[in-house]
Amino acid sequence: MFLKGGRRMYKRVLGIVLAIALIISVAACSSSEEPKDTTKQEAEDNTTKQGPIKVSVGLPEIVNAKFAPGEDYSNNLWTKLFKEKFNIDVEVDWVTTEYDTKINLAIASGELPDMFTVNIVQLNQLMEAGMLEDLTSSYEQYASPSLKEMIEPNRDIVETAMHDGKLMAIPRLHYGDETSTSFLWARKDWLEGNGIKEVKTIEDFENMMEAFKTNNGAKFGTMLDKTLGAFFEMASSFHAYPKIWVDGPDGKIVYGATLPETKNALAKWAEWYKKGYINKDFATMDSAAMLRDAYNGEVGTYAQQNWAGWQVGADMVKNEGDGTYFVSMNLPSVDSDKILYPRQFSNSVYSVVRKGYEHPEVLVELINTYIDVLDDSIGNGTMTLEEVLPFNTNDMHHITGPFKVEFAHYQDIKDVSSSIITGKENLGSGNAVLFYNEILKWKNGGDLVGLGRYLQMGHETASLVLGISHVDNDQIKKTKVWGAMPQAMLDYGTTLDDLLIEGYTKIIMGVEDISYYDTLIEAWRHAGGNEVTEAVNKMYGKK
Structure with missing residues (x-):
């Protein structure tokens, strides 16, 4: 798919692929004069002999993380392990619930932590500005065999972390397509009490919401917050794909938000809002406020991804009692056609090192350690199950910031x-x-x-x-923008999606009727949507 941009694109991508091949294979090659195999023990010795190394990080707050008494983001089982193995002191500059905003401000000011994570837009900004350390040699010398085995099958992802033939970031990779789909989640005891075994259609879903209100005292039918996350997760029920690029009716690639199925989904959510199925204050509510309605017994359904059990599992039991946790089921369908689940490009996070930091190899070493603890140590006998479990429960595997990859599961x-x-x-x-x-x-x-x-x-x-x-x-429907984004898309960032979310919110709340959707899409086109669409087709469209 990267060869669709013509001869120039072919040459550019070929050069990148060759560079990646060199990076991945160099450790397997050895000279008779100077062996290139750097063992894990040698890497540890090289680091510890230098004395303590300090590395500063910025971290996103992990809402459901539960630290041991006396521990926090700066002092926990991971930071202690990094210190013990490598004599590395991880210093946390800040922790925030608004991570992307914080990183954008740090990029603008130039006041960056030593190591941090970025999305693909931020990565490209930093690479173009020359604000990142080249990680090519650090990867070549320090990446463990396990890390290389994870990178090898994902060259399309690694290409997006390359700049001028150099590796500028370590991609976080992905858990697998099966972890990207959406589900309807419903409160278990209410399902059982109403004799509901499955929800196949939108009408079934509406009947369930009504039953929960009538028979269980629910105040609302389903959950929604200001990000419209549940709306997007449930869009597939209407065969709508408002967050990915798809083939349009004329064969050209279009943004799913511009197709009539998205309008149909919005019309139904507006109807639900009018009927009182949605909290009237959703437009001002963050995720925590939304979930409080569930914890207070005021709502029993929502659309969410596979990990919702950490939102409406233990905390439901603590607040509402045994058997009150939510369970998953397939999304209901507006008709009898098979539901497809949208798949964004499968790498959303990159770990990077600020330009000028003296020990970029630390990033690779600590990612190696993350892999070793969670996936290798039990099998190779270096840790017992009891020793590893604390690193993988209570969301402790999510608190390491840049020192993390995702395993295919x-x-x-x-x-x-x-x-x-x-x-x-x-x-x-x-x-x-x-x-x-x-x-x-x-x-x-x-x-x-x-x-x-x-x-x-x-x-x-x-x-x-x-x-x-x-x-x-x-049932997986992949976005047509699979890999690097065209420059126009990078230039606009989230501006165009922000415009749409604002308009969708007005429609759902009844501030504007459903006919406003056509006005909104026209505004999106003039605000840059047409320019981005043209760029997407030039890069990924049929030739």
């Missing part, structure tokens, strides 16, 4: 769910062992620390079990 999910459901243990990776034992904590002992994982992969209709079926049934 398709086979893990199959192994774990099958082992739990059949009672016959068959686990093929360290992550699978962790997931399995985490689930058993809930299933056998009622320990809430394992409930989120149970709701992901511990029963027949767990979210990721359903997600596997979405992949197996060919």
